[in-house]
Amino acid sequence: MAKFYTEEHEWLEIDGKKVRIGLSDYAVEQLGEIVYVELPDVDDEVEAEEDFSSVESVKSTSEVYAPADGKIVEVNERLDDEPEFMNESPADAWIAVIETEEEIDTSDFMDEAAYKEFTAE
Structure with missing residues (x-):
């Protein structure tokens, strides 16, 4: 599954109508x-x-934004008990799964190379 990124620094794994x-x-x-x-x-x-979610650190709070209209179908309960898991493995510490009405247009998001360039600015 390809990974995409938003300008708000979220990663997205898109599988049909689920992200x-x-x-x-x-x-x-x-x-x-x-x-x-x-x-x-x-x-x-x-x-x-x-x-639809927020992540609090010792420095600040960051909001998490939905990439499309939809419904939450799964949440990562592990983060309730172990928020530090996000520091240990951001790539595995997903927050939620959203199911959308229509397939998501990936052209709205950056691939890994474009995101690396975006964060280097």
């Missing part, structure tokens, strides 16, 4: 030590570009 979302290594590095992840509830409706 798994987490924070990029860059975002986690900028946040520092993560102390709390506010998870959405399963069945919550989300709207594209609206925040």
Whole structure:
């Protein structure tokens, strides 16, 4: 499954109408030590570009934005008990899975090479 990135520093794994979302290594590095992840509830409706979760660190709080309209179908309960898992392995510490009405247009997002260039600026 290909990974895509947003300008808000979320990573997305898109599989048809489902998208798994987490924070990029860059975002986690900028946040520092993560102390709390506010998870959405399963069945919550989300709207594209609206925040649905937040990640708190000792430095600041970062909102997590939905890449498309849809419904939360799964959340990573591990982050409730172990928010530090996000620091240990950002690529594995997904926050939620959103199911959308239509397949997501990946042209709205960056691939890994474009994201590396974006974060180097």
